[in-house]
Protein backbone atom coordinates (compact mmCIF):
# COMPACT_ATOMS: atom_id res chain seq x y z
CA UNK A 2 0.00 0.00 0.00
CA UNK A 3 1.28 3.47 -0.89
CA UNK A 4 1.51 5.83 2.07
CA UNK A 5 -0.65 8.90 1.22
CA UNK A 6 1.50 11.25 3.28
CA UNK A 7 3.80 12.02 0.34
CA UNK A 8 0.84 13.17 -1.73
CA UNK A 9 -0.58 15.18 1.18
CA UNK A 10 2.77 16.91 1.64
CA UNK A 11 2.96 17.71 -2.09
CA UNK A 12 -0.61 19.06 -2.08
CA UNK A 13 0.02 21.20 1.02
CA UNK A 14 3.21 22.60 -0.48
CA UNK A 15 1.34 23.49 -3.70
CA UNK A 16 -1.57 25.08 -1.79
CA UNK A 17 0.95 26.99 0.33
CA UNK A 18 2.60 28.32 -2.85
CA UNK A 19 -0.85 29.55 -3.97
CA UNK A 20 -1.24 31.34 -0.56
CA UNK A 21 -4.23 29.11 0.30
CA UNK A 22 -2.42 27.55 3.27
CA UNK A 23 -0.43 30.49 4.60
CA UNK A 24 1.49 29.83 7.81
CA UNK A 25 -0.25 27.03 9.68
CA UNK A 26 -3.66 27.52 8.03
CA UNK A 27 -5.66 24.59 6.72
CA UNK A 28 -5.54 20.84 7.18
CA UNK A 29 -5.49 17.82 4.88
CA UNK A 30 -6.40 14.20 5.45
CA UNK A 31 -6.43 10.93 3.52
CA UNK A 32 -8.05 7.63 4.33
CA UNK A 33 -6.42 4.22 4.54
CA UNK A 34 -8.00 0.85 3.65
CA UNK A 35 -8.52 -0.02 7.34
CA UNK A 36 -10.83 2.99 7.80
CA UNK A 37 -8.26 5.09 9.65
CA UNK A 38 -6.98 8.35 8.18
CA UNK A 39 -3.83 10.41 8.26
CA UNK A 40 -4.38 14.08 9.10
CA UNK A 41 -1.98 16.99 9.42
CA UNK A 42 -0.94 17.68 13.01
CA UNK A 43 -2.17 20.95 14.49
CA UNK A 44 -0.14 24.11 14.12
CA UNK A 45 2.38 22.88 11.56
CA UNK A 46 3.59 25.11 8.75
CA UNK A 47 1.82 23.67 5.73
CA UNK A 48 4.62 24.76 3.39
CA UNK A 49 7.17 22.39 4.91
CA UNK A 50 5.51 19.26 6.23
CA UNK A 51 7.29 15.97 6.78
CA UNK A 52 5.98 12.45 7.49
CA UNK A 53 6.28 13.12 11.21
CA UNK A 54 3.81 16.02 10.98
CA UNK A 55 0.81 13.70 10.65
CA UNK A 56 -1.43 11.89 13.11
CA UNK A 57 -3.29 8.67 12.29
CA UNK A 58 -6.88 8.58 13.54
CA UNK A 59 -8.66 5.23 13.84
CA UNK A 60 -12.42 4.70 13.44
CA UNK A 61 -12.80 4.34 17.23
CA UNK A 62 -11.14 7.76 17.69
CA UNK A 63 -7.81 6.39 18.93
CA UNK A 64 -4.76 8.08 17.48
CA UNK A 65 -1.17 7.29 16.66
CA UNK A 66 1.63 9.75 15.98
CA UNK A 67 5.41 9.97 15.69
CA UNK A 68 5.66 11.68 19.08
CA UNK A 69 3.35 12.34 21.98
CA UNK A 70 3.58 16.16 21.67
CA UNK A 71 1.79 16.00 18.36
CA UNK A 72 -1.90 16.97 18.37
CA UNK A 73 -4.21 16.19 15.46
CA UNK A 74 -5.61 19.15 13.54
CA UNK A 75 -8.02 21.23 15.60
CA UNK A 76 -10.52 20.56 12.80
CA UNK A 77 -10.31 16.76 12.95
CA UNK A 78 -14.00 16.56 13.96
CA UNK A 79 -14.98 17.97 10.56
CA UNK A 80 -12.84 15.41 8.70
CA UNK A 81 -14.29 12.58 10.83
CA UNK A 82 -17.79 13.75 10.06
CA UNK A 83 -17.14 14.07 6.31
CA UNK A 84 -15.83 10.48 6.17
CA UNK A 85 -18.88 9.31 8.11
CA UNK A 86 -21.39 11.19 5.93
CA UNK A 87 -19.67 10.38 2.62
CA UNK A 88 -18.21 6.87 3.07
CA UNK A 89 -16.69 6.77 -0.43
CA UNK A 90 -14.51 9.80 0.33
CA UNK A 91 -10.82 9.07 0.45
CA UNK A 92 -9.53 12.60 1.07
CA UNK A 93 -10.71 15.78 2.76
CA UNK A 94 -8.89 19.07 2.16
CA UNK A 95 -9.43 22.39 3.93
CA UNK A 96 -7.70 25.64 2.93
CA UNK A 97 -8.01 29.34 3.78
CA UNK A 98 -7.94 31.67 0.78
CA UNK A 99 -8.72 35.38 0.70
CA UNK A 100 -11.29 34.77 -2.06
CA UNK A 101 -13.12 32.06 -0.09
CA UNK A 102 -13.47 34.48 2.81
CA UNK A 103 -14.66 37.32 0.58
CA UNK A 104 -17.24 35.07 -1.11
CA UNK A 105 -18.47 33.83 2.28
CA UNK A 106 -19.51 37.45 2.94
CA UNK A 107 -21.31 38.02 -0.36
CA UNK A 108 -24.49 36.76 1.33
CA UNK A 109 -25.79 36.61 4.88
CA UNK A 110 -27.78 33.39 4.40
CA UNK A 111 -26.69 29.76 4.53
CA UNK A 112 -25.83 29.26 0.86
CA UNK A 113 -24.16 31.20 -1.91
CA UNK A 114 -25.24 30.76 -5.52
CA UNK A 115 -22.33 29.86 -7.78
CA UNK A 116 -22.05 31.26 -11.29
CA UNK A 117 -23.07 28.72 -13.99
CA UNK A 118 -19.50 28.17 -15.14
CA UNK A 119 -18.26 25.24 -17.23
CA UNK A 120 -15.88 24.56 -14.33
CA UNK A 121 -18.82 23.15 -12.32
CA UNK A 122 -18.58 20.00 -14.45
CA UNK A 123 -15.30 19.31 -12.68
CA UNK A 124 -17.29 19.22 -9.43
CA UNK A 125 -19.79 16.74 -10.90
CA UNK A 126 -22.50 19.16 -12.07
CA UNK A 127 -23.33 18.20 -15.67
CA UNK A 128 -26.20 20.56 -16.43
CA UNK A 129 -26.79 23.40 -18.84
CA UNK A 130 -27.03 26.67 -16.90
CA UNK A 131 -26.83 24.86 -13.55
CA UNK A 132 -28.31 26.33 -10.42
CA UNK A 133 -25.70 25.31 -7.92
CA UNK A 134 -25.32 26.55 -4.38
CA UNK A 135 -22.43 26.17 -1.98
CA UNK A 136 -23.45 25.71 1.66
CA UNK A 137 -22.06 28.20 4.18
CA UNK A 138 -21.65 27.44 7.89
CA UNK A 139 -21.08 29.69 10.87
CA UNK A 140 -17.53 29.75 12.18
CA UNK A 141 -18.06 28.75 15.81
CA UNK A 142 -15.03 28.96 18.08
CA UNK A 143 -15.68 25.35 19.10
CA UNK A 144 -15.01 23.24 16.01
CA UNK A 145 -17.32 20.50 17.29
CA UNK A 146 -20.21 22.97 16.93
CA UNK A 147 -19.30 23.55 13.28
CA UNK A 148 -19.28 19.77 12.76
CA UNK A 149 -22.67 19.48 14.50
CA UNK A 150 -24.14 22.14 12.20
CA UNK A 151 -22.73 20.40 9.11
CA UNK A 152 -24.15 17.06 10.24
CA UNK A 153 -27.60 18.48 10.99
CA UNK A 154 -27.86 20.26 7.64
CA UNK A 155 -26.30 17.60 5.40
CA UNK A 156 -28.37 14.76 6.89
CA UNK A 157 -31.53 16.60 5.80
CA UNK A 158 -30.17 18.27 2.71
CA UNK A 159 -27.08 16.68 1.15
CA UNK A 160 -25.01 19.15 -0.90
CA UNK A 161 -24.97 19.05 -4.72
CA UNK A 162 -21.22 19.55 -4.81
CA UNK A 163 -18.57 18.10 -2.47
CA UNK A 164 -17.65 21.40 -0.88
CA UNK A 165 -18.64 23.71 1.94
CA UNK A 166 -17.64 27.15 3.16
CA UNK A 167 -17.14 28.21 6.75
CA UNK A 168 -17.77 31.95 6.90
CA UNK A 169 -14.66 34.10 7.42
CA UNK A 170 -12.63 30.92 7.70
CA UNK A 171 -12.15 28.75 4.59
CA UNK A 172 -13.36 26.04 2.28
CA UNK A 173 -13.47 22.25 2.75
CA UNK A 174 -13.76 19.69 -0.07
CA UNK A 175 -13.91 15.90 -0.09
CA UNK A 176 -13.35 13.40 -2.89
CA UNK A 177 -12.95 9.77 -3.82
CA UNK A 178 -9.22 10.20 -4.41
CA UNK A 179 -6.43 12.52 -3.34
CA UNK A 180 -6.00 13.69 -6.93
CA UNK A 181 -9.67 14.63 -7.16
CA UNK A 182 -9.55 16.48 -3.84
CA UNK A 183 -6.64 18.55 -5.13
CA UNK A 184 -8.56 19.30 -8.34
CA UNK A 185 -11.65 20.25 -6.35
CA UNK A 186 -9.68 22.78 -4.32
CA UNK A 187 -8.34 24.30 -7.54
CA UNK A 188 -11.82 24.38 -9.09
CA UNK A 189 -13.54 26.02 -6.12
CA UNK A 190 -10.73 28.54 -5.82
CA UNK A 191 -11.10 29.36 -9.55
CA UNK A 192 -14.85 29.89 -9.03
CA UNK A 193 -14.28 32.10 -5.95
CA UNK A 194 -11.70 34.12 -7.86
CA UNK A 195 -14.16 34.58 -10.72
CA UNK A 196 -16.88 35.70 -8.28
CA UNK A 197 -14.62 38.23 -6.60
CA UNK A 198 -13.49 39.60 -9.95
CA UNK A 199 -17.03 39.93 -11.33
CA UNK A 200 -17.88 42.04 -8.27
CA UNK A 201 -14.76 44.11 -8.69
CA UNK A 202 -15.55 44.99 -12.31
CA UNK A 203 -19.26 45.31 -11.58
CA UNK A 204 -20.79 42.61 -13.80
Ligand SMILES: CSCCC(=O)C(=O)COP(=O)(O)O
Pocket residue numbers: 024025026027028041042043044045073074075076095
Ligand atom coordinates in the same frame (compact mmCIF):
# COMPACT_ATOMS: atom_id res chain seq x y z
C1 LIG B 1 -4.01 30.12 11.51
S1 LIG B 1 -5.11 28.86 11.14
C2 LIG B 1 -6.25 28.71 12.49
C3 LIG B 1 -6.78 27.31 12.67
C4 LIG B 1 -7.39 26.77 11.41
O1 LIG B 1 -8.44 27.25 11.01
C5 LIG B 1 -6.74 25.78 10.60
O2 LIG B 1 -7.22 25.44 9.53
C6 LIG B 1 -5.48 25.12 11.03
O3 LIG B 1 -5.67 24.41 12.18
P1 LIG B 1 -4.79 23.10 12.50
O4 LIG B 1 -5.12 22.77 13.91
O5 LIG B 1 -5.21 22.06 11.51
O6 LIG B 1 -3.35 23.48 12.28
Ligand SMILES: [Zn+2]
Pocket residue numbers: 026027028076095097170171
Ligand atom coordinates in the same frame (compact mmCIF):
# COMPACT_ATOMS: atom_id res chain seq x y z
ZN1 LIG C 1 -9.26 26.20 9.17
